Amino acid sequence: MNQNTTHINSLNKNGFAVLDNMYLDSEIAKVIDCIEKATAEQELAESSKNLFAIRQVITKIPALKPLVFTKKLHELLATLFDAPYFLTKAIYFDKPSESNWFVAYHQDLSISVDRKEDVSNYKNWTFKKGQFGVQPPLTILENIVTIRVHLDKTEKENGALKLIPNSHLKGIFRPETIDWKTETEHICEVEKGGVMLMKPLTLHASNRTTNHKQRRVLHLEFSSKQLAKSMHWLEYCEL
Numbered sequence: 430m431n432q433n434t435t436h437i438n439s440l441n442k443n444g445f446a447v448l449d450n451m452y453l454d455s456e457i458a459k460v461i462d463c464i465e466k467a468t469a470e471q472e473l474a475e476s477s478k479n480l481f482a483i484r485q486v487i488t489k490i491p492a493l494k495p496l497v498f499t500k501k502l503h504e505l506l507a508t509l510f511d512a513p514y515f516l517t518k519a520i521y522f523d524k525p526s527e528s529n530w531f532v533a534y535h536q537d538l539s540i541s542v543d544r545k546e547d548v549s550n551y552k553n554w555t556f557k558k559g560q561f562g563v564q565p566p567l568t569i570l571e572n573i574v575t576i577r578v579h580l581d582k583t584e585k586e587n588g589a590l591k592l593i594p595n596s597h598l599k600g601i602f603r604p605e606t607i608d609w610k611t612e613t614e615h616i617c618e619v620e621k622g623g624v625m626l627m628k629p630l631t632l633h634a635s636n637r638t639t640n641h642k643q644r645r646v647l648h649l650e651f652s653s654k655q656l657a658k659s660m661h662w663l664e665y666c667e668l
Contacts, residue, residue, distance in 0.1 A: 444631030
């Protein structure tokens, strides 16, 4: 059983998996340099002392695409989907070393779309930062796979994700109903150049940074399913 198969089994069973050594240090350096040069030249980010983020980062910095979508990443993606896959969302997060930002337990239930449509089973519409968000049918959410590319070593002390194994198998799950007598928490530490795979329905959270180390991550979401009617994924990108 190869590495990808092992981690796909973990993803399906637990809702997450970690693959270290997906990128060389030299490849990560090129990604960081590309982002830094682009942000120096134009206003791309949402920035504060707690968070630096670039939404639609592949759209805004197209030079990133060949640097991120390496042969190894394509090989991994090909094992994750039975049908042609595509990118649906890309966000760059930098959790600064002094950040006191934390995220409570939640599932990723909203997708970004190009327009608002009156379609059955698409609900909880939002309009934030100039884009529409909606909760799609469960079949769409279950098809999505998130891949988080870690540009720094991520540990418990600098905001590594906390997850509840198997929680993705319970459908839509209200975090306040978590029974800590039966559930366990897993801290998902990832080496620099590693990736974390996650099902969006997996309950996850992150703590404040306490070790004064930076945590930069490319958050990428993929699917192989199209949406209803004339609605489209906002960041649809063929690979």
